[in-house]
Amino acid sequence: MTPARDGAKEDEETFSIAELAREFDITTRAIRFYEDEGLLTPRRRGQMRIYAPRDRTRLKLILRGKRLGFSLLEIAEMVTMYDATPGESGQLELFLKRIAERRATLEQQREDIKVTLAELEAAEGAAKKRLKELRGGR
Numbered sequence: 001m002t003p004a005r006d007g008a009k010e011d012e013e014t015f016s017i018a019e020l021a022r023e024f025d026i027t028t029r030a031i032r033f034y035e036d037e038g039l040l041t042p043r044r045r046g047q048m049r050i051y052a053p054r055d056r057t058r059l060k061l062i063l064r065g066k067r068l069g070f071s072l073l074e075i076a077e078m079v080t081m082y083d084a085t086p087g088e089s090g091q092l093e094l095f096l097k098r099i100a101e102r103r104a105t106l107e108q109q110r111e112d113i114k115v116t117l118a119e120l121e122a123a124e125g126a127a128k129k130r131l132k133e134l135r136g137g138r
Helices: 017-024 028-036 053-067 072-081 088-134
Strands: 043-045 048-050
Touching: 017 028, 017 053, 028 053, 053 072, 072 088
Parallel strands: none
Antiparallel strands: 043 048
8 A cells, every 4th residue: 555645635545556456366457457448547647557445446346246247347337336326325226136137147057057967967878878788788
C-alpha cells in the first residue's frame, strides 16, 4: 500500500499494479485488461498506474465473479451498478438474480452430466458384454 499523492485524499491509501497483482495472485496483464475493459480506472502519474481502494474493491468483485462463472459482460453490469441508481441495493438485487440464473444453469449441467455418465456406463457394459461374446465367453 502506497501513501496517497497527486490529488488523492491524504488519508486514502493507494496501490500499485504490482501490489494488486501480488495480493490477488494475478498478472499485471490481467489488471491492464480489466482497465482496458473500463472496469478499473486508475489515476496516472506518468506511466505509473495508481489504484484507489475503489479499484481494489472492484478488482476483488471482478475476480469473485469470474470464480462464480459469470461472463465479463455480467460482471461489468454488476460492478458498474454500484455507481448508478439505485446503487448498492440495485447491485445486490442484480447479483442475487444472476446467482439464481447461474445456479439453475449449473443444476441443469449436473443433470446433463448424470444422464451422460449413465449412458456411458450402459454403452461400456454393452461393449464389454459383446467383446466377451466375440472372444467365446472368456
